[in-house]
Amino acid sequence: MLHFCAPFVIYSVGTMAQKKTIKKRLQKDCVVCGKQMRVISYIDRSYRGGHYFGKHPLFTDEALAEAHKAGTHEEVMGGRVIHVMNKNPIPYDYAEYWECPKCYWGARYPKKDRQESGFLG
Numbered sequence: 001m002l003h004f005c006a007p008f009v010i011y012s013v014g015t016m017a018q019k020k021t022i023k024k025r026l027q028k029d030c031v032v033c034g035k036q037m038r039v040i041s042y043i044d045r046s047y048r049g050g051h052y053f054g055k056h057p058l059f060t061d062e063a064l065a066e067a068h069k070a071g072t073h074e075e076v077m078g079g080r081v082i083h084v085m086n087k088n089p090i091p092y093d094y095a096e097y098w099e100c101p102k103c104y105w106g107a108r109y110p111k112k113d114r115q116e117s118g119f120l121g
């Protein structure tokens with residue numbers, strides 16, 4: 001009982017034991033399989049329970065079409081010519097991109113490779 005009331009958890013990484021203070025517990029949906037995962041974030045900005053890829057802007061088709069219509073212009077950056085959009089599409093929202101551990105590792109290590117290398121996590 002006391003264990004669950006403690007404001008921090010102790011877990012071990014290899015032979016090293018670390019004390020971390022939990023900032024909050026989050027419920028996130030995996031963007032790949034839709035499964036819910038429990039993510040624990042710590043005050044040192046680390047987290048566990050899922051894999052976070054940052055915030056991605058979401059655009060409507062209209063916003064993208066409008067930005068395309070405005071065309072591009074050339075700019076020199078670091079000695080290279082790049083094409084820059086004249087108008088940036090305006091995102092209507094930002095979505096957090098989370099993957100559950102299963103999808104994260106599954107995509108990077110296809111089952112066949114995992115079995116061959118002996119990695120089954």
Ligand SMILES: [Zn+2]
Binds near residue numbers: 032099100104
């Ligand atoms: Zn998933």
